[in-house]
Amino acid sequence: MHIVAPAQASMNLANVQVPLLESYLQSPQVHIAASSNPALRGGYFVNVEESRATEVAELLDTIKRERADMLAFAAAVAEADELLRQNATGFDLTPLYPKLPAALNGLVELAYDTSNQASVHLIEPLLYHSKAFDRHRQSVQLSLDDGVERPFILSTPRLPSPDVLDLQIPFDHPGLDELMKARIEGTTAAHLHEALELDGDQAAQLDRLLAPEPSLAPDRHIENGGRIRYFGHACLVLQSPEAAVVVDPFISTDNRHGDRYTLDDLPDHIDLALITHGHQDHIVLETLLQLRARTDAVVVPRSSRGNLCDPSIGLYLKSMGFTVIEVDDFDEVPLPGGARVVATPFLGEHSDLDIRSKSTYFVQLAGLSAFIGADSSGIDPVLYQYIRSHLGGVDKAFLGMECDGAPLTWLYQGLLTRPVTKKMSDSRKLSGSNAEQAAAIMTELGAGEAYVYAMGEESWQGHVMATTYTSDTFQIQQIEEFLTWCEAHEVHAEHLFNKREWRW
Incomplete structure (x- = not known):
């Protein structure tokens, strides 16, 4: 963003x-x-x-x-x-x-x-x-996902390549929706050539990227009850027969392995895509553009208006043709079948900058309540008392525990008009909950199940996350400490990785 x-x-x-x-x-x-x-x-x-x-x-x-x-x-x-x-x-x-x-x-x-x-x-x-x-800055590259990690997105420009189709079109170009709808509906190559305004060479290159049939998963919809699927990192898909919600869509396009859910596993129609905050691993334009044609609206937290470090996620997405619903804390968005999404406060993780465009979510669907915690911190556990008293208990809580994040200047250096010392920057981390804070969240929410995101450990996220963990890494140790706490307090808990499904 x-x-x-x-x-x-x-x-x-x-x-x-x-x-x-x-x-x-x-x-x-x-x-x-x-x-x-x-x-x-x-x-x-x-x-x-x-x-x-x-x-x-x-x-x-x-x-x-x-x-x-x-x-x-x-x-x-x-x-x-x-x-x-x-x-x-x-x-x-x-x-x-x-x-x-x-x-x-x-x-x-x-x-x-x-x-x-x-x-x-x-x-x-x-x-x-x-x-x-200037929309002329915008362009799109199309290529096959070969599973090889791409260069880090914040540091390396994308140069032309023989196996990449470069399209000098803006992100709101209607031809992109026609291309992405073909995953669900099928189409003709001639229609795509016209929709994307391709010349002869470009048309031939696009044809090499197309498959003769969509590769949709047969179980991408459900007929009864409810389902949550974990698609990696902080991405969840919550479904009932009547409704579908995607949270922080960051989805693998490599469907050759079977060890992950991919775009093939998404429902054909998405009622809401929820964005928790504006960091590059939670609002992933590469995925969002592929979902725009099948998504009714994107729910985003409202910004503080006019603050340099807090750009409006709503304006950003509207400029690219998305239908947007902006929410403040405790605003409610209804879903078909009596389900609902409620925006809830998000503490921390933004290097103490005055950033308001961040939200956790409380989702009630098919008789189950889930707290979508993203990278929020438990620095003030009393907040979660208020959330519980306002909305009721939580069945499943999903938490990020990147508790030793990057320093302030790693992401926000370009926006700082006054320099900060390295010591100051290092003290202001992009950090979520540690073990103690995550335990406090669970205690106050009264949740019976806890699930910790993989935080970029999945193989297809390196070009965005660029994280490397071992068993000795502080974050992993904190997750293990939290899982031990959960076991001692009879809370079912897991550290997620790649894919997971819950049905009820």
Whole structure:
């Protein structure tokens, strides 16, 4: 999301991506060596062979030439922040408006909070109609999933390849929906060629990527009761005969193995896709675009409006043609068959930044209640007392326990207008619950079953997660400690991996 949403894309382009490409061009060998070092997995190194350095240089030149407006916007945000730092001393801010950089005119408001700290508030809907947002940046690559881990998405650009079909189309292009509907309905190659506006060479390349028949799983629907399927990481599919809900869709497309659920196992129609928060492993555009045509609406937590570190997930998805329902804490969304989804508060995991666009969910379906905890933390267990008193008990709780996450600057460096020390950054982790906090959540919710996400251990998620765990890793030790606690307190608990199904 942070490389598509206008302000955040501009900041990351200027402060992360351009410097990263410049660094690579200075020393390609250093980046290549680091990219192959398991200890540096997930680091900001460009994983492109040196023989293609000229292409990287051309990409960098194109960015500086064609994305000058975005780079100017990022510079303007930094300039405005410095303007406030020097001049916003508690007095009237009106005289500062004429001094704002031209790139921000009409797009921001200056304001104090109740602690007399001044900040720049973005008028975010207008940014999607400004020079900071350009759909020509968007493109789609189509290829077969060969199971080989792709380079880390936050560090390595995707260059053209003979076995990849590059489509210079925006993410809201209707031809993408026609392509993805073919998984369910079937179609003709000629129709897809026309829908995607392909030339002869592109059409021939697409044909090599198509199968003669959809490979849908025969048990993708149910006729009675309820079912939950775990699709890996934090992705769950909850179903009844009348309704289907997908949570944080991040789904393998490699259907050759049988050790995972894939796109083939999804129901043909999805009532709601729930997004818990905006991190790249929970709002996965690659999967979402493949679900858009079969999904009624995407439920997202409402942002705080105008906060640079808290872009609107709703605006982001609406810009790409999704139907969106924005929710605040304890808003309810009904489902067919008397089921419902209730948004519940999400604590922590965002490096103490003022980010409101995060939500856990309470789902009641086919007589069962599930708490979808994502990466929320149990730092204040009393919150979960309130959730239980408001909504009732929980049968199954799903929790993330990435309790020693990446530091603040790993994900948010590009958005910081004022530098932080390494010590400060390291103290503010992207961390979910540890064993003690997870136990507190279970105690207060009164849940009888606990399931811990695999947190990126599945083989198909490395290009997004870039995590490596062993039995000695702190996170794994904390999960084991939590499982031991659950056993002692007669709570059924499991550490999930790859796939799991529950029926009732």
